[in-house]
Amino acid sequence: MTTYSLxxxxxxxxGPEVMAEVRKVIGWFEKSRGLSFDVSEDxxxxxxxxxxxxxLADETMAKAQAxxxxxxGAVGGPKYDNLDFSVxxxxxxxxxRKEMDLFANLRPAQCFDALADFSSLxxxxxxxxxxxxxxxxTSGVYFGEPRGIHADDNNPDNEGxxxxxxxxxxxxxxxxxxxxSAFELARKRSNRVCSMEKANVMESGILWREEVQWVxxxxxxxxxxxxxxxxxxxxxxxxxxxxxxxxxxxxxxxDILSDAAAMLxxxxxxxxxxxxxxxxxxxxPKALYEPVHGSAPDIAGQGKANPIACILSFAMxxxxxxxxxxxxxxxxKAVERVLADGVRTGDLMGAEGGKPVSTAEMGDHIVAAL
Amino acid sequence: MTTYSLxxxxxxxxGPEVMAEVRKVIGWFEKSRGLSFDVSEDxxxxxxxxxxxxxLADETMAKAQAxxxxxxGAVGGPKYDNLDFSVxxxxxxxxxRKEMDLFANLRPAQCFDALADFSSLxxxxxxxxxxxxxxxxTSGVYFGEPRGIHADDNNPDNEGxxxxxxxxxxxxxxxxxxxxSAFELARKRSNRVCSMEKANVMESGILWREEVQWVxxxxxxxxxxxxxxxxxxxxxxxxxxxxxxxxxxxxxxxDILSDAAAMLxxxxxxxxxxxxxxxxxxxxPKALYEPVHGSAPDIAGQGKANPIACILSFAMxxxxxxxxxxxxxxxxKAVERVLADGVRTGDLMGAEGGKPVSTAEMGDHIVAAL
Ligand SMILES: CC(C)[C@H](C(=O)O)[C@@H](O)C(=O)O
Ligand SMILES: CC(C)[C@H](C(=O)O)[C@@H](O)C(=O)O
Numbered sequence: 001m002t003t004y005s006l007x008x009x010x011x012x013x014x015g016p017e018v019m020a021e022v023r024k025v026i027g028w029f030e031k032s033r034g035l036s037f038d039v040s041e042d043x044x045x046x047x048x049x050x051x052x053x054x055x056l057a058d059e060t061m062a063k064a065q066a067x068x069x070x071x072x073g074a075v076g077g078p079k080y081d082n083l084d085f086s087v088x089x090x091x092x093x094x095x096x097r098k099e100m101d102l103f104a105n106l107r108p109a110q111c112f113d114a115l116a117d118f119s120s121l122x123x124x125x126x127x128x129x130x131x132x133x134x135x136x137x138t139s140g141v142y143f144g145e146p147r148g149i150h151a152d153d154n155n156p157d158n159e160g161x162x163x164x165x166x167x168x169x170x171x172x173x174x175x176x177x178x179x180x181s182a183f184e185l186a187r188k189r190s191n192r193v194c195s196m197e198k199a200n201v202m203e204s205g206i207l208w209r210e211e212v213q214w215v216x217x218x219x220x221x222x223x224x225x226x227x228x229x230x231x232x233x234x235x236x237x238x239x240x241x242x243x244x245x246x247x248x249x250x251x252x253x254x255d256i257l258s259d260a261a262a263m264l265x266x267x268x269x270x271x272x273x274x275x276x277x278x279x280x281x282x283x284x285p286k287a288l289y290e291p292v293h294g295s296a297p298d299i300a301g302q303g304k305a306n307p308i309a310c311i312l313s314f315a316m317x318x319x320x321x322x323x324x325x326x327x328x329x330x331x332x333k334a335v336e337r338v339l340a341d342g343v344r345t346g347d348l349m350g351a352e353g354g355k356p357v358s359t360a361e362m363g364d365h366i367v368a369a370l
Numbered sequence: 371m372t373t374y375s376l377x378x379x380x381x382x383x384x385g386p387e388v389m390a391e392v393r394k395v396i397g398w399f400e401k402s403r404g405l406s407f408d409v410s411e412d413x414x415x416x417x418x419x420x421x422x423x424x425x426l427a428d429e430t431m432a433k434a435q436a437x438x439x440x441x442x443g444a445v446g447g448p449k450y451d452n453l454d455f456s457v458x459x460x461x462x463x464x465x466x467r468k469e470m471d472l473f474a475n476l477r478p479a480q481c482f483d484a485l486a487d488f489s490s491l492x493x494x495x496x497x498x499x500x501x502x503x504x505x506x507x508t509s510g511v512y513f514g515e516p517r518g519i520h521a522d523d524n525n526p527d528n529e530g531x532x533x534x535x536x537x538x539x540x541x542x543x544x545x546x547x548x549x550x551s552a553f554e555l556a557r558k559r560s561n562r563v564c565s566m567e568k569a570n571v572m573e574s575g576i577l578w579r580e581e582v583q584w585v586x587x588x589x590x591x592x593x594x595x596x597x598x599x600x601x602x603x604x605x606x607x608x609x610x611x612x613x614x615x616x617x618x619x620x621x622x623x624x625d626i627l628s629d630a631a632a633m634l635x636x637x638x639x640x641x642x643x644x645x646x647x648x649x650x651x652x653x654x655p656k657a658l659y660e661p662v663h664g665s666a667p668d669i670a671g672q673g674k675a676n677p678i679a680c681i682l683s684f685a686m687x688x689x690x691x692x693x694x695x696x697x698x699x700x701x702x703k704a705v706e707r708v709l710a711d712g713v714r715t716g717d718l719m720g721a722e723g724g725k726p727v728s729t730a731e732m733g734d735h736i737v738a739a740l
Contacts, residue, residue, distance in 0.1 A: 076570075090570045120609055125490045141511075141538060142571050149573050152541055160542025160584070164577030167537055168511060171522055172530025198625070200446075200460045201512050203519050207534030214530070234630040235638075238608065239490055255568070256626055260604040268605075 003036040004322055005067040009044040009060070012080075012089060013295025014305035014359075015073025021307035021363030022071060022314050025331065028367050029318075033327060040067070044096070045075030045089035045295075055092030064096055069321040070288040071314060072096070074295035097137050100286045102275035103174065104181035105137040105254065106316070107292060109241075109261035112270060114339040118350060119266030126241065126264055132189065133247045133261055134182040135254025136174065137275055140204075142251045144169035168204050170250065175211035181276070182248035183220035192224040192245035196233040196253055208250060230257065237261055258292070268293045269306030269347045272313035274320050287321045289313040299346075303358040306345040308335055311366060334369035338362070373406040374692055375437040379414040379430070382450075382459060383665025384675035384729075385443020391677035391733030392441060392684050395701065398737050399688075403697060410437070414466070415445030415459035415665075425462030434466055439691040440658040441684060442466070444665035467507050470656045472645035473544065474551035475507040475624065476686070477662060479611075479631035482640060484709040487720060489636030496611065496634055502559065503617045503631055504552040505624025506544065507645055510574075512621045514539035538574050540620065545581035551646070552618035553590035562594040562615035566603040566623055578620060600627065607631055628662070638663045639676030639717045642683035644690050657691045659683040669716075673728040676715040678705055681736060704739035708732070 006026070010016040029035045042048075042060045049055050055075070064070050075089040085091075096102070111119065111129035119126045144167030152163040179195070186193045195212040197205035209227050216225040228236065230253045236243060237257065241264050249257060262271050271293070277286030291309030299305060312335060319328035343365045344354035357365065376396070380386040399405045412418075412430045419425050425445070434440050445459040455461075466472070481489065481499035489496045514537030522533040549565070556563045565582040567575035579597050586595040598606065600623045606613060607627065611634050619627060632641050641663070647656030661679030669675060682705060689698035713735045714724035727735065 085573065085576060088570065094571065120492060120495045121490050122492055144535075147573050149577050155541070158541045158543040159546055160581060162542040162577060162581075163539065164541075164572075164574035165514075165537065165539050166572045166574045167535065169533065169535050171525070171528040171534075172532040173528040176529055198622070200458060201464065202534075202536045203455065203517050204534035204536045206455060207519050207532060211530060211532075231625045231629040234604070234626045235633040238630055238633040252568070252622075253626070255601045256604045256623070259601040260608055260630060263605040263608040 001034075001036050003038050004069070005038040006040070007063050007067040007070045008039060008041045009070060010041070010047075010073040011045040011075045011295065012047055012077045013074055013297045013300040015075070015295055017301070017303070017305050017359050018291065018307040018310040019071065019073045021359060021366070022310050024363045024367050025311055025314060025370070028370050029327065032370070035327070044072065044092045046077050046080040048092055049080065049083065049087055049089065054087050055089050056095050061095065061099060064100060068284055069317050070096065071317065072288055072290040073310065074291065074293065076295050077297040094142065096288060097275060098143060100288065101138055101277045102286060102288055103136060103138045104178050104276045105135040106185070106274040106276065107133040107135060107258040107262070107271070109133065109258070109265055109271065111265045112267065112336070112339060115265075115267045115270065115348060117352070118348070119264060121264055121266075126266070129241055129265060131241060131244045131247060131261055132185060133249070133254060133258040134178060134185065135258055136178040136250050139170055139174045140251035141166050141168040168202070168252070170204050170207060172207060172211045175208050176215050179212045179215040179248060180219070182246050183215065183223050186223050186246040190245040191222070192226075194226045194228055194233075194244055194247050196228050196230045196247060196249040196257065198230050199227070200229055212248065233257055234260060237264065262292050267348060268309070269345065270308050270312065272309050272316050274313070274316040276320060284321050287317065289317045303360060304346050305359045306347050307359050307363050311335065311363070330370065334366050337369045338365045371406055373408050374439070375408040376410070377433050377437040377440045378409060378411045379440060380411070380417075380443040381415040381445045381665065382417055382447050383444055383667045383670040385445070385665055387671070387673070387675050387729050388661065388677040388680040389441065389443045391729060391736070392680050394733045394737050395681055395684060395740070398740050399697065402740070405697070414442065414462045416447050416450040418462055419450065419453065419457055419459065424457050425459050426465050431465065431469060434470060438654055438657075439687050440466065441687065442658055442660040443680065444661065444663065446665045447667040464512065466658060467645060468513060470658065471508055471647045472656060472658055473506060473508045474548050474646045475505040476555070476644040476646065477503040477505060477628040477632070477641070479503065479628070479635055479641065481635045482637065482706070482709060485635075485637045485640065485718060487636075487722070488718070489634060491634055491636075496636070499611055499635060501611060501614045501617060501631055502555060503619070503624060503628040504548060504555065505628055506548045506620045509540055509544045510621035511536050511538040538572065538622070540574050540577060542577065542581045545578050546585050549582045549585040549618060550589070552616050553585065553593050556593050556616040557590075560615040561592070562596075564596045564598055564603075564614055564617050566598050566600045566617060566619040566627065568600050569597070570599055582618065603627055604630060607634065632662050637718060638679070639715065640678050640682065642679055642686050644683070644686040646690060654691050657687065659687045673730060674716050675729045676717050677729050677733050681705065681733070700740065704736050707739045708735045
């Protein structure tokens with residue numbers, strides 16, 4: 001029997017609470033479906049800083065490299081806001097992404113029927129929404145050199161005397177590999193990819209556009225490809241999001257646009273994400289799964305958090321890391337059933353009421369529905 | 371009597387059509403309010419490229435430097451999509467912004483009551499919306515060096531062999547001056563500024579945050595200041611845009627976020643913008659006014675375009691360049707009246723009907739309402 005190795009990094013804020021519910025789901029799959037998981041747990045973010053003085057210990061990094069998949073909760077919190085840049089909780093997450101070379105970040109923005117009224121957009125604009133944003137995750141301005149803040153001494157006109165620099169840098173190879181991920185995924189969906197950049201003002205955007213087009217023309221001519229400036233993309237996401245199937249974009253645009261897209265659905269507590277790298281020796285991609293929402297320090301430790309985004313991230317893990325599509329479907333269906341039954345954590349409580357539950361009760365309902 | 375000098379640059383696509391209606395409005399102010407304008411006209415964008423082989427002739431640039439204010443229509447179109455980067459229509463606009471040093475781009479996102487149902491957002495989320503985005507316009511990744519696409523020969527791992535680079539670069543002085551603009555404007559509004567960056571991943575964002583805070587603490591302690599990561603900003607704009615008064619952000623984030631904010635209102639054809647520089651010898655700021663919408667090549671030359679955004683840009687010109695607040699109010703009221711009367715260009719035609727008019731007829735109605 002295959003044993004799947006998992007590293008769980010609950011992180012900060014509501015991370016540990018929502019991850020506890022994922023543990024229940026993992027337990028159910030072991031008991032009832034005969035799957036075998038080898039689960040270890042460690043620290044990331046502020047929790048790791050508190051113990052090790054840095055947001056990701058080298059031993060933890062090594063473990064992450066060795067397992068089949070990493071499940072991450074969330075990082076960050078006000079307690080760590082004034083830490084030096086190099087040890088901020090976010091650096092732990094960024095180190096994982098970079099060193100595991102997780103170049104393709106998959107962020108589905110789906111509108112659940114039972115929750116469509118939660119959106120600030122009109123129901124008819126978002127009902128049935130199903131977009132997949134593929135964000136490049138290991139390059140661009142997040143990692144480009146040179147970077148930093150330094151004195152600008154030779155410039156007497158610069159009041160304040162400092163200058164801050166970051167570098168947006170993409171190689172053609174980095175663009176091609178994430179474009180391939182987007183085209184592959186589109187083939188399993190509605191076969192359409194829209195690529196977003198600012199080729200009208202940035203040379204890196206021109207390269208992006210040309211390389212995506214190259215991959216299309218040479219390898220995926222059957223997929224419909226369009227290009228859009230990222231500012232127009234933001235507009236079109238607000239105006240008529242259902243025009244999109246797969247969107248592929250760079251690290252920074254992807255950060256902003258995927259968050260806007262997530263908010264269109266009205267239920268951030270529902271949205272999972274997968275970050276995938278190249279296939280390992282066993283054929284599985286390096287992978288990290290995490291909810292789109294943050295660490296929500298304001299409600300941490302109160303049993304109010306919605307564990308669904310984290311549980312659905314585990315469903316993505318079943319599908320993308322282990323090829324267990326049927327099991328992933330099963331879990332997603334169980335979540336839908338629970339929602340259709342009106343079971344609601346606080347964030348999902350709307351005008352039409354519902355059965356209010358805690359984080360743990362939501363997990364129990366989902367396991368029961370399985 | 372003061373004579374105000376104006377340079378009109380209609381540009382491409384619907385630019386000339388909408389600018390013709392601004393001319394009518396200018397004529398009305400001359401005839402009925404005794405104002406005196408010295409109006410000249412020239413080419414920018416694709417139109418300039420067709421005649422001069424570049425998107426802004428040096429003589430036009432010199433004229434723009436000499437006048438009290440520039441009114442611009444729009445630039446770009448499919449005909450110019452394959453031009454070399456250096457002569458693309460956009461470069462004409464970017465040259466104006468940079469050489470006139472128009473560092474503060476004011477983009478109001480206002481929801482007109484008569485048009486609230488046009489928004490893809492629920493009426494209760496956007497009715498009464500009144501945000502002002504102040505976007506830094508002369509620096510950041512739009513202008514930073516080094517930039518370009520070059521061969522990456524020493525990197526055998528780089529499939530495709532090229533690399534694209536842009537540089538995000540801000541000096542403390544650049545940040546401080548646009549922050550001051552935002553604080554000044556906030557004092558005339560609801561006295562709240564929200565500054566957006568990605569200080570969690572970019573050092574230039576840390577510098578941005580620190581310098582905005584410095585200006586606040588030293589010069590505008592009476593204004594309420596908050597900071598937000600730009601991805602969260604995109605989310606919050608979709609979730610609950612009315613939480614904002616003035617937003618100040620950098621060139622690239624401002625491009626994306628102001629377009630998202632514009633689309634919240636549902637009526638892009640209504641939104642003006644002002645780009646302001648430092649005061650000239652006569653005390654007036656260097657200034658360029660343009661609608662937020664683009665050149666809309668698909669409807670150009672058909673009398674379908676909505677001239678209101680361009681006309682309201684002229685209202686901003688009256689207010690910010692000439693200190694003619696009463697005249698600006700008058701013009702804005704005339705536009706509101708025409709809308710309340712149900713006069714509608716095609717883009718404003720909704721389920722509830724209205725009186726359909728052409729571009730020219732809309733201009734006539736507004737002049738009549740004056
Ligand atoms: C926490 C932060 C570093 C991160 C990012 O900017 O990528 C987050 O916003 C995300 O989108 O995963
Ligand atoms: C036309 C283009 C260069 C411009 C920009 O990116 O600034 C436009 O999108 C804008 O927002 O004014």
